[in-house]
Each structure stands twice: as C-alpha cells, then as structure tokens.
Amino acid sequence: MPFHTYIDLLPLIPISDFHTSLGTVTIGGLHVLPLWLYGHYHGVLTRFYIPYIIQYLVIGVLAAGRALCAVVEVSMYVKILFDTTTLPDIRLCNVVIIGSHMVNSF
Secondary structure, rough: OOOOHHHHHHHHHOOOOOOOOHHHHHHHHHHHHHHHHHHHHHHHHHHHHOHHHHHHHHHHHHHHHHHHHHHHHHEEEEEEEEOOHHHOOOOOOEEEOOOOEEEOOO
C-alpha cells in the first residue's frame, strides 16, 4: 500500500470516540497490550489454558493497535503544531530587562 493510503485511514480512527473497529484495535493496543504482555511473561495466560499460538496472535494484533495509536498521536501533534489557521494572534513586543527595570525597545 502506498503511504498516502495510510494517511487517508487516519481520520477514520477517532470517528465517534474510537467506537469503530480500527478505534477498538487502537485503544485495545494502548490499554490491553501491557496487561496481556504481563500475563504472557508471568504465565498467567497459560494457567487459563490459552494456547501459545493464540497468545502470540493477540500480541501481534495488540502491537499493531499500539503502533496505530502512536501514528495517530504523532499525526495529531503534527496537525496541531503546523496548522496555521488556528494560531492565536500573538503581538510581538521587544522588551529588554535591565537590572530590575523593563524597558521597551521601540
């Protein structure tokens, strides 16, 4: 898949507060992956008779969701940082502090 098709998928993830299939995988990767890895590492999942193949498949899906979450987060930061239409009106003033006195340099 070309890179621009991945970018086209990004707006579909946070639709309706992540209540989509992509949103579920994304949030699952964010919140469930650490717990699942802890259970896998300490053998808790094996005590519940979950086969290793299922454990590794779930780890793969949750890791993909975690990566998708990172991509969405970075893309939102980039969008916020580089969106020039939402910048506040900032008036620049040249103020020089000399000792304890502020002096305008206009």
